[in-house]
Ligand SMILES: *[C@@H]1O[C@H](CO)[C@@H](O)[C@H](O)[C@H]1NC(C)=O
Ligand SMILES: *[C@@H]1O[C@H](CO)[C@@H](O)[C@H](O)[C@H]1NC(C)=O
C-alpha cells in the first residue's frame with residue numbers, strides 16, 4: 425500500500441506546489457491593436473484600438489461592416505467623445521465615473537487552463553463572469569476576448585509601444601457645442617447594437 429501511496433503523494437505535491445496558476449500579462453502602457461469584432465448579434469466591425477495609459481487616453485476607431493466609421497475617444501477624467509468625421513458632423517459626449525482601463529485590469533482573473541483559440545494555444549482567464557480573456561502561451565500576446573454578452577474580439581495586430589500622434593486625439597469642434605439629440609438616436613439606428621454593446625461592455629469592464 426505504502427509503495428503506491430507515496431508516489432501519489434509526491435505527484436500531488438509536485439502538481440500543487442511547483443506550478444502557481446499563470447497570471448495574465450499586464451497590458452503595455454502604450455500600444456496599437458487592430459481588433460476584429462463579432463457582436464453578440466452577429467454585427468461585424470474592425471476596431472483600431474490606441475491605448476495610451478501615460479497620457480490618460482484611449483481611442484477606439486470603429487468601422488462597422490458597410491457602415492459608419494465612428495471615433496470613440498476616451499479620457500481618463502471620464503469624458504468620452506463619440507463622433508464621425510464625415511459631413512454629418514455627429515458628436516455625442518458621455519461622462520463616466522471611471523476613466524480608462526488600467527494596464528493591470530486583468531489582475532485577480534481566474535485561471536481556466538489552456539485552450540486552442542483562433543489556432544493559437546492560449547491561457548484562459550475569466551474575470552467576474554464578465555469577460556473571458558485569451559493569451560498566447562508562447563508569446564504572451566493577447567489573442568482575443570469574449571464578453572459575457574457573447575461579443576467576441578479577435579486580436580489581429582498588436583504593436584507594443586505604438587502611439588497615435590497628438591493631433592489625432594483632438595475631438596472636432598462640433599463636439600463642444602450643444603448636444604445633438606438627433607445624432608444620438610441616429611447613432612443608435614445606424615450602427616445599432618455594435619456600438620451600444622461595445623460601450624456597455626467596455627464601461628462595465630472598467631468598473632470591475
Ligand atoms: C458571428 O457570431 C455569430 C454567433 O454570435 C456566428 O453565428 C457568426 O457565424 C459569426 N460571424 C463571423 C463572420 O464570424
Ligand atoms: C477631460 O479631458 C478632455 C481632454 O483634455 C477635455 O476635453 C474634457 O473637457 C475633460 N473633461 C472634464 C469633465 O474635465
Ligand SMILES: *[C@@H]1O[C@H](CO)[C@@H](O)[C@H](O)[C@H]1NC(C)=O
Pocket residue numbers: 512513514604605606607610
Ligand atoms: C444633428 O444631427 C443630425 C443628424 O445627424 C444632423 O442632420 C444635424 O445637422 C445635426 N445638427 C447640428 C446642430 O449639428
